[in-house]
Amino acid sequence: MKAFFISTSIPYVNAEPHIGFLLEALEADVIxxxxxxxxxxxxxxxxxDDNALKNVQSAEKSGMKTQEFVDLNAKKFIELMEKFDISNNDFIRTSKDERHKLGAQKLWNACSADIYKKKYEGLYCxxxxxxxxxxxxxxxxxxxHPGKPLQKVSEENYFFKxxxxxEKLLSLIESGKLRIIPDEKKNEITQFIKMGLEDFSISRSSIRAKNWGIKVPGSEDQIMYVWFDALSxxxxxxxxxxxxxxxxxFWKNGYKIHIVGKDINRFHSVYWPAMLLSAGIELPDTVFVHGFINDENGQKMSKTLGNYVNPFDLLNKYGKxxxxxxxxxxxxxYSDSNFSIKLFEEKYNSDLANGLGNFAARVSTLIEKNGQIAFDKxxxxxxxxxxxAFLDKTILEMADYLLNFKIAEAINSLWGLISYGDAYVNNNKPWSKDLTQERREFLLGNLGFMLYEISRALDVFIPETASKIRDSLKFDGKNIFSKKIENLFPKINS
Ligand SMILES: [Zn+2]
Structure with missing residues (x-):
């Protein structure tokens, strides 16, 4: 099996993490x-991404030194990963990691055949x-960014061809060698390429960059354009x-996927592959592009509009x-979605309190009452x-969805299994006094085995809950027993 590389984008640290980035981290985590x-x-x-100019500006506003400011905010991103059980095995910081500075400069040199200097005038956002x-x-x-003045820039910069x-990029993307998911986002990119690609500036004067960022090799007065350094x-x-x-x-011989938001698709599906082609480095296999989370009216979330939601506040109130x-x-x-506390609490009650939580409580209570059951699968x-048959079909279906980055569909399948289990309990009434003990243990054995398999399927989505279930429900391949699983998800009354 090929080694597997997966990345989130690296966010600017001019502010605290927002739920859009949490979504991206969760997607990468599940995969x-x-x-x-x-x-x-x-x-x-x-x-x-510590090297952005907007980090410098936000630091200035807060009265802190840029390095101190980005260190402080980067900590919150590390904390986000830890608190939400994100299973990343590396965390890179572009202002701190020597491997990053050296790599960005090595890549610059490797692209030198496509890099040239020219006088440029333009408007910078x-x-x-x-x-x-x-x-x-x-x-x-x-x-x-309506209302934010654009900078008029006139200086001599390095450009990338x-x-x-x-032509090369278009054929790689159209042939699916460089896969962009979903199709809609792939089409945006092919249309953009067909309009004609223009060379782009990949450096700026050290003065304009406020001397923050990675130096262009051999050019004291130029700093790399933040995207050139960040992508590397x-x-x-x-x-x-x-x-x-x-x-x-992982890169030369592995399967490589980037998960990014729709606003930076172009950087990952056009600029980055072009830089890699120039340097003679393998391209990523897949760019998975997600949408934005808006408020319940479909409005963009922002602090100024007052509809902003902080992931740590959600965590403190509801748990991870x-x-x-x-x-x-x-x-x-796959497309934009909406978030509101009301929507969240409704889903929580229906899917977690009533769905999974209730099923786990019912099955474990019945097994506890009965005592250990011999169940050799x-x-x-x-x-x-x-x-x-239904269990196997569901597990296969979920795997197929996850191989194709269809996370919500995989969860839907799994919750279909929970509904099936609930109906099984209702129809067979394993508590009924009319049943023989043998029949009761047959029913409870199958239900217990099913709950155990559900907990294993939950490992990729909600690992803490999955372990909690297995702390109570024990299955060693031959015997099942359980303590009552109570209050996995207490109902929210609002
Ligand atoms: Zn802008």
Whole structure:
């Protein structure tokens, strides 16, 4: 099996983490956990983009030194990973990691055939950290950042010959060699390429960059454009600069996927592959592009609008697994989604308190009352054939969904199994006095086995809950017994 590399984007640390980034981290986490469960060797990378100009500006506003400011915010991103059980095995910081600085400079040198200097004038949006053409403006402002003045820039910069890669990129993407999911996002990219790729500036004067960022090799007065340095983090973490074994294993020979938000698809599906082609480095296999989480009215969340939701506040109020569940099930994997406390609490009550929590409580209570049950899953006489067929079908279906990055669909399948189990309890009434003891143990054995399998399937989505279930429900392949599983998800009354 190929080694498996997966990354989130590295967010700017000009502010605290928001729920959109939590969603991305959760997506990468589920895919990582799933691939590990298949036996793949997984390298799950995340980190922070410290070198953006907007970090410098936010630091200035707060009255702190830039390094202190980014250190402080980066800590919150590390904390986010830990508190939400994100299973990343690396965290890279572009202002701190020597492997990153060396790698960015090595990549620059490797691209030197496509790098040239020219005098440039343009309008720069610090919000986007990119230049804007007249076409991209709305009432003289950046479309994504209305009201934020654009910087008029006139200086001599280094440029990257993106135009050299137009045909090559188009054929790689159209053929699916570089896969962009979903199709809608792939089409946006192919249309963008067909409009004609223009060379882009990849450095700025040290003065404009406020001397913050990575120096262009051999050019004292130029700092790398933040995206050029940031994108290289993916290979730098693997030891590109030092020819590390991980670079060989995970990048050269592995299966590689980037998970990114829709606003930075172009950077990952056009600029980054072009840089890699220029440097003669393998391309990622897949770019998975997720949408944005908006408020219940479909409005973008922001602190100024007052509809902003802090992931740590959610965590403190509801605990990590309910939040993991909600964003994995309802999050903006393929298109934008909405979030509100009301929506969250409704889902919590229906899917977790009544769904999973209630099923686990029912089954475990009945088994506790009965006492240990002999249940050998390889012994045909123990098995309810129909139930097992449904169980197997669900597990296969989930695996298929997860291989194709369909996280919500996989959860849907699993909850279909919970509904099946609930109906099984209702229809067969294992508590009924009319049943023989043999029949009762047959029913409870199958239900116990099913709950055990559900807990194992939950490992990739809500690992803490999955372990909690197995703390009470024991199955060694031959015998099942259980203590009552109470209050996995106490109902929220609002
Ligand atoms: Zn902008």
């Amino acid at each position: 990582s956990r799933f691939r590990r469960s298949l036996g793949s060797e997984v390298y799950f990378l995340t980190g922070t 610090v919000g986007c950290e990119s230049f804007k053409t007249q076409k991209e403006l709305k009432d003289d402002f950046c479309e994504l 993106l135009s050299n890669y137009q 983090n993916y290979i730098n973490a693997l030891g590109y600069a030092s020819d590390d074994l991980n670079f060989e294993r 697994d309910p939040i993991r569940y909600f964003f994995l099930k309802e999050g903006a994997h 390889f012994n045909q006489k123990n098995l309810d054939i129909e139930l097992h």
